[in-house]
Amino acid sequence: MTGRRRMSSPTSSRVPGTSRTRAIPRVKAALLSVGALVAGASLAVACGVVPGVPGGSGDETVTVMTWAPEKTKATNKPGMPAMAKAYERWVNAHGGLGGRKLHVLTCNDHNDYISAAKCARLAVKEKVVAVVGSYSQFGSYTLSPLESAGIPYIGGYGLTDVEFKSVLSYPVNGGQPALLAGLGEELGKNCGPVALVRPDTVAGDQLPVLLDSGLKAGNHAPAEDVRAAEEATELDEQARRALAKATADPQGKGCVVHALDERTNTFMDSFRRLSGDYPAVRTASVLGSVDQSLIDASGGASGPYEGAYVSGWYPDAGDSRWDGMRKVIREQAFGDNRIDPADAGVQTTWIAYTVLRQTVESLGGGEVSARTIRSALDSGLEIDTGGLTPPLRWRFQDLTAVVDFPRLVNSDVTLQVVRRGRLVSARQGFVNVAKTLESTAQ
Numbered sequence: 001m002t003g004r005r006r007m008s009s010p011t012s013s014r015v016p017g018t019s020r021t022r023a024i025p026r027v028k029a030a031l032l033s034v035g036a037l038v039a040g041a042s043l044a045v046a047c048g049v050v051p052g053v054p055g056g057s058g059d060e061t062v063t064v065m066t067w068a069p070e071k072t073k074a075t076n077k078p079g080m081p082a083m084a085k086a087y088e089r090w091v092n093a094h095g096g097l098g099g100r101k102l103h104v105l106t107c108n109d110h111n112d113y114i115s116a117a118k119c120a121r122l123a124v125k126e127k128v129v130a131v132v133g134s135y136s137q138f139g140s141y142t143l144s145p146l147e148s149a150g151i152p153y154i155g156g157y158g159l160t161d162v163e164f165k166s167v168l169s170y171p172v173n174g175g176q177p178a179l180l181a182g183l184g185e186e187l188g189k190n191c192g193p194v195a196l197v198r199p200d201t202v203a204g205d206q207l208p209v210l211l212d213s214g215l216k217a218g219n220h221a222p223a224e225d226v227r228a229a230e231e232a233t234e235l236d237e238q239a240r241r242a243l244a245k246a247t248a249d250p251q252g253k254g255c256v257v258h259a260l261d262e263r264t265n266t267f268m269d270s271f272r273r274l275s276g277d278y279p280a281v282r283t284a285s286v287l288g289s290v291d292q293s294l295i296d297a298s299g300g301a302s303g304p305y306e307g308a309y310v311s312g313w314y315p316d317a318g319d320s321r322w323d324g325m326r327k328v329i330r331e332q333a334f335g336d337n338r339i340d341p342a343d344a345g346v347q348t349t350w351i352a353y354t355v356l357r358q359t360v361e362s363l364g365g366g367e368v369s370a371r372t373i374r375s376a377l378d379s380g381l382e383i384d385t386g387g388l389t390p391p392l393r394w395r396f397q398d399l400t401a402v403v404d405f406p407r408l409v410n411s412d413v414t415l416q417v418v419r420r421g422r423l424v425s426a427r428q429g430f431v432n433v434a435k436t437l438e439s440t441a442q
Helices: 020-044 079-093 113-125 139-149 175-190 203-217 236-246 261-277 292-297 320-332 344-362 370-378 434-439
Strands: 061-068 101-108 130-132 194-199 224-228 255-258 282-286 309-312 412-419 422-425
Touching (some): 061 113, 061 344, 079 101, 101 113, 113 139, 130 344, 175 255, 175 282, 194 203, 194 236, 203 434, 236 261, 255 261, 292 422, 344 370
Parallel strands (some): 061 130, 194 224, 255 282
Antiparallel strands (some): 309 412, 412 422
16 A cells, blocks of 8 residues: 655546535546547557457467566565466466466566556557556556556556546455545544554555545544655654554543554564553554464464454455465465465455456457457446455446546445454444545545
8 A cells, every 4th residue: 555655656636526416427527538548549459359269269368467566675465466377377277268278477566666667568568458456556657558558457456546547447446545444434433542654655645534534434533644654664753653642532542553564564563662651552454554464473362463453355364255266276376475365465366367257258259358358347247256345347337426536336345353363354244435435525
């Protein structure tokens, strides 16, 4: 959820809106405008075309790409391209995509806008039919080349707002907006003063607004905004500020929210050392900054995450609905420690490739190209993810009325809590935060 440098990626201005009724015409106008440009581009560019063969000849290849940062000093998501390659091996071992061979290209965006743009240009050069299940904090640099070539972006991590604005983006979750809004709703009911520790970056700048929208839904005051340098090696000052805010009201137990991706451990080292000087507070985070492996490495039930609230997009990692993904990992990636089934990036990649498979299969023996994949998704193809998300569709009428995130179709989140060292569901089912997200534009 972080952005590497405040100057690296431009932000989009907010569009005011106060209701679902007023928001829809503006969203429709924006989508029609961008759609016209994309339609024109698609006439000139045919990417990754697989000619139609009745019944499928079995020798066609569907080429896609997955990118994510690896081996950087900031956030890394090596499990996403690793999961994509495992899926490639598995699906090809079981007949391919509707009889077609799947070929997955991977690219390291290095958490750098130049490398991110190179990945996108490589996808265009290789004529992929889609970019699937990817992570980049530089959406403005990756989506633009894809839009020019008419290549759909399926199941991005949901890190940047452009992923919820581009007409060629098909998000499978509510991204960081839904996670923060859902967490804010929960904390508004259960916490005294709240402090948010987040990256001092462009992408990080939207997090306080989103968390505060959830807090406001519970008639709670805004959170204290505590910024942290993305590559900091110690965060004592931020820990002191957060603890001071969270303990300012002796009548209510405060909460400290840390949304720092891989810098979460850095913050918690400072937090543990300094928290003894303050009254007890509760911690909270979002899946991606906290997962089961981090909880285990930090002491489990005796560690600092015990009792912490964590918002996520999907059911907890122990849910039986993940059995299909775990089977693929066992068959094709046993021993690959890059792939953690509890990692939100790995889970998102699995769901994104589920979308790709069902989309290609829906085309039967027809042509598989960037154009036909877009057409199938835009025409109302419903994707069944086995209960990991609601059924997914990207028709205009399926879009929410969240002006700042017009491509958002899944605004459901799950609420989890750390109990006895395990990350478990705090409540059954999903919580929909569409109305809270709509309020952010008001």
